[in-house]
Amino acid sequence: MSTSLAPEHNVATVCPLDCPDSCSLEVTVQDGRITAIDGSHVNPITGGYICAKVRRFPERLYGADRLLYPAVRKGPKGLASFARVTWEEALGMIAERTRDAHERWGGESILPYSYGGSNGLLTQDTSDATLFRRLGASRLARTVCAAPTGAANLAMYGKMASVVYQDVPEAKAIVLWGANPSASGIHLVPYIRDAQRRGATLIVIDPRTTPLARQADIHLPVRPGTDLPVALSIHRFLFEEGHADTAFLDAHTRGAERLRERAQPWTFERAAAEAGIDAGRLRAAAEAYAAASPALIRCGWGQERNRNGGNASMAILALPSVAGKFGVRGGGYMMSNSASWGITRPWIGADEAQTRIVNMNQLGRALVDETNPPVKVLFVYNNNAAVTSPHQQKILKGLEREDLFTVVFEQVMTDTARYADVLLPATTFLEGYEIARGYGPISLQLGKPVVEARGEARSNADVFGELMERLDLRSEQDPSGELEEMLDVLAKLPESIGSDLRDRGAATPPHNGRPIQFRDVWPLTPNRKADLFPERLDAEAPAGLYGYQPDPGTAEFPLALISPASERTVSSTLAELPRPDVHLLMNPDDAAARELKEGDAIRIFNALGEIRCTVTLGSWIRGGTVSMPKGLWRRHTANGYTTNALVSDALTDLGGGACFNDARVQVERA
Numbered sequence: 029m030s031t032s033l034a035p036e037h038n039v040a041t042v043c044p045l046d047c048p049d050s051c052s053l054e055v056t057v058q059d060g061r062i063t064a065i066d067g068s069h070v071n072p073i074t075g076g077y078i079c080a081k082v083r084r085f086p087e088r089l090y091g092a093d094r095l096l097y098p099a100v101r102k103g104p105k106g107l108a109s110f111a112r113v114t115w116e117e118a119l120g121m122i123a124e125r126t127r128d129a130h131e132r133w134g135g136e137s138i139l140p141y142s143y144g145g146s147n148g149l150l151t152q153d154t155s156d157a158t159l160f161r162r163l164g165a166s167r168l169a170r171t172v173c174a175a176p177t178g179a180a181n182l183a184m185y186g187k188m189a190s191v192v193y194q195d196v197p198e199a200k201a202i203v204l205w206g207a208n209p210s211a212s213g214i215h216l217v218p219y220i221r222d223a224q225r226r227g228a229t230l231i232v233i234d235p236r237t238t239p240l241a242r243q244a245d246i247h248l249p250v251r252p253g254t255d256l257p258v259a260l261s262i263h264r265f266l267f268e269e270g271h272a273d274t275a276f277l278d279a280h281t282r283g284a285e286r287l288r289e290r291a292q293p294w295t296f297e298r299a300a301a302e303a304g305i306d307a308g309r310l311r312a313a314a315e316a317y318a319a320a321s322p323a324l325i326r327c328g329w330g331q332e333r334n335r336n337g338g339n340a341s342m343a344i345l346a347l348p349s350v351a352g353k354f355g356v357r358g359g360g361y362m363m364s365n366s367a368s369w370g371i372t373r374p375w376i377g378a379d380e381a382q383t384r385i386v387n388m389n390q391l392g393r394a395l396v397d398e399t400n401p402p403v404k405v406l407f408v409y410n411n412n413a414a415v416t417s418p419h420q421q422k423i424l425k426g427l428e429r430e431d432l433f434t435v436v437f438e439q440v441m442t443d444t445a446r447y448a449d450v451l452l453p454a455t456t457f458l459e460g461y462e463i464a465r466g467y468g469p470i471s472l473q474l475g476k477p478v479v480e481a482r483g484e485a486r487s488n489a490d491v492f493g494e495l496m497e498r499l500d501l502r503s504e505q506d507p508s509g510e511l512e513e514m515l516d517v518l519a520k521l522p523e524s525i526g527s528d529l530r531d532r533g534a535a536t537p538p539h540n541g542r543p544i545q546f547r548d549v550w551p552l553t554p555n556r557k558a559d560l561f562p563e564r565l566d567a568e569a570p571a572g573l574y575g576y577q578p579d580p581g582t583a584e585f586p587l588a589l590i591s592p593a594s595e596r597t598v599s600s601t602l603a604e605l606p607r608p609d610v611h612l613l614m615n616p617d618d619a620a621a622r623e624l625k626e627g628d629a630i631r632i633f634n635a636l637g638e639i640r641c642t643v644t645l646g647s648w649i650r651g652g653t654v655s656m657p658k659g660l661w662r663r664h665t666a667n668g669y670t671t672n673a674l675v676s677d678a679l680t681d682l683g684g685g686a687c688f689n690d691a692r693v694q695v696e697r698a
C-alpha cells in the first residue's frame with residue numbers, strides 16, 4: 029500500500045502576536061499539517077525571516093498541551109483534572125451560571141479578563157465586547173503593558189504616529205531607552221546596525237548589557253526605576269546649556285517652563301548617583317544627543333514598569349520637543365504606532381456600559397478582597413493571568429475560591445487553564461481569520477486560515493456569538509460566526525482600508541507608512557501642540573508631574589528584580605515548549621557577597637513570597653539588579669512560583685500600570 033505524502037504547499041498569512049513587527053508569513057503545509065513557518069516579503073519589514081519563537085509555533089499546535097475539546101473540572105481547582113464534555117454542555121453550563129450570577133448579584137459580578145494573547149483586531153473587542161457590554165459586566169482596565177507609556181503619549185502628543193523602522197538609518201544618534209529589540213521586535217535591529225554603519229552614535233539605557241548595548245557607543249546601565257531623574261538631567265542640560273530649541277518650544281508646545289522648573293534640581297551628578305551610573309558618561313550621552321540631527325529616541329517599555337514609569341515616559345518623550353529634534357526624517361521618537369490607523373472599533377454592537385472598572389493588575393484584589401458585588405463569574409480569554417499579572421499568590425488564592433465560576437477559553441493548558449471550571453479550546457491564528465496591526469511599522473494585514481482547526485477548537489467569534497444567543501442577548505444585526513465577523517469588521521473599517529484588506533490582504537498605510545513627525549503628522553491634542561505639562565497628570569501622579577519616588581529597596585531586600593522579555597516567549601505565549609533550565613541572572617559581585625557560585629540552588633524572596641531556582645552569573649547585568657525572564661510558567665521553577673510572586677499590585681504613577689520592576693528581594697542559598 030502506498031504511503032506517499034501529498035506535495036507540500038505554502039500558504040500566506042500574518043503573525044498577530046503581541047510584538048511590534050507584524051510579520052508576513054509563509055507557512056508550509058503538507059497533508060493538512062503545518063511543517064514549517066517562515067517570513068515572507070509581503071510586509072517589507074519582515075524581509076523573509078522571523079523570530080525563533082514563532083518558528084516553533086507548530087509545536088504549540090500539535091503539542092501535548094493543546095486543548096482539543098471542551099471540558100469541565102472534576103478534581104480540586106488548580107490540578108488540571110478535567111472531563112471531556114460536548115460544546116452543547118459546556119456552553120449550556122456557562123450560560124446558566126452567567127444568568128444565575130446576573131440575577132443574584134448583577135452584571136458587575138461577571139468579570140471578563142483578557143489581554144493581547146492573539147493581538148489581532150478580530151480576537152479582542154469584537155463579539156466578546158458586545159456580549160460583556162450587553163451583560164453590564166465589570167469593565168477591565170487592560171493595563172498590564174504599555175499603560176504608562178500610552179498615558180504619557182496620549183497626554184503629550186495625542187498618540188501622534190511615530191518614527192518607523194525604515195527611517196532609522198537616517199538618524200545620526202539613536203537612543204534605545206528601555207528596549208531590547210534583540211529579544212522582541214527583532215526586525216528593528218538591522219535598521220539600527222545600518223544607521224551605525226552610516227556613522228550614527230548608539231546610546232543604550234538598560235540595566236543589562238544587551239546585545240545592542242555591547243555594540244553601543246555609550247551604555248548607561250541604570251538602576252531600575254531611575255530613568256526619570258536620568259531623563260530630567262538631560263532636560264536640565266538642554267535648558268541650562270543653550271541646547272533647548274526655544275523657537276520650536278514657543279511655536280509647537282505648551283508647558284516647557286514648568287518642565288524646566290521640575291528638571292532644575294537634577295544635575296548630572298545627582299541623577300547619576302541615583303541611577304548608579306557614571307556622571308561623565310551621562311553627560312556624554314546628553315551631549316551626543318543634543319549635537320546630532322536627525323536624532324531618534326526609541327522609547328521602549330522597560331522604563332515604565334515601576335513606580336516612576338509614567339513620569340519617566342513623559343520625560344523621555346519630551347526630549348525631542350525640548351531639543352528640537354522633530355521635522356526631519358529619522359528624527360523624533362519611536363514608540364507604539366498602534367493608534368496610527370485611527371481605528372475606533374465601530375463594530376462593537378453595544379455602547380460601553382458605565383459599570384465598575386477593575387484594573388487587571390489588581391486581579392487578586394478583585395477576587396479575594398471584599399467587593400460589592402463580589403466577582404462570581406470570571407471569564408478568561410487571550411490571557412494567562414496566573415503567571416502574567418502581579419501578586420501571583422493572591423491571584424491563585426482567588427482562583428481557588430470554590431464559589432467562583434471560572435471559564436478559561438485557551439489554546440493550551442496554561443497555568444490559568446488549570447483552575448477552570450469550564451475549559452474551552454480556542455483556535456490559533458493559523459486556524460482562523462485575523463487582522464494584524466503592527467505597532468512598530470504602520471501595517472495592517474489580513475490573516476487567513478492555513479489549516480483546519482484541531483479537535484473541536486473554535487474561534488472567539490463563534491463562541492461569544494453563541495453565548496449571546498444562549499443568553500438572549502443577540503440582535504439581528506450581529507454577525508454570526510467568524511467569517512461573518514471578519515466581513516463585518518472589514519465593512520466597518522474606513523472604506524479604503526477594508527477594500528485593501530479584502531482585495532490585497534494588506535492596507536495602504538497613511539503617509540506611505542513613513543510619516544515625519546511635525547511635518548506630516550501633528551499632535552492629536554486639542555490645540556495640536558505638544559503638551560509638556562498636562563496639569564491633569566500633575567494632579568494624578570503621587571509625587572506630581574516629573575516627581576520622583578525614591579527606590580523602594582531596603583537593607584533587608586536590596587536587590588532589584590526585573591523580568592524583561594526573552595527570546596523564547598511572547599509574554600507567556602509559547603512558554604509551554606521545552607527550554608533549557610531557567611536561572612536567576614546575578615552579577616558576580618552580588619553573588620560573591622552571598623557566597624554563591626554558578627548553578628547553586630537558591631531562594632529569591634521578599635515579604636510577599638519566594639521563588640526557588642538556580643543562579644547563573646553574568647557581569648552583563650549591573651550590580652544590585654537580578655533578572656529572570658518574563659513569561660515563565662509555574663513549571664519553570666522548583667516551587668511553582670514566578671517573578672510575579674514577588675511583585676506587589678501597587679500601580680505606576682500614571683496610567684495604572686504594573687510595577688513589575690519594583691520588586692526588591694534578597695537571594696540566598698536554598
Ligand code: SF4
Pocket residue numbers: 043044045046047048049050051078079080081082213214215598
Ligand atoms: S513574534 Fe514578532 S518577530 Fe516573531 S513572527 Fe511574530 S511579528 Fe515576527
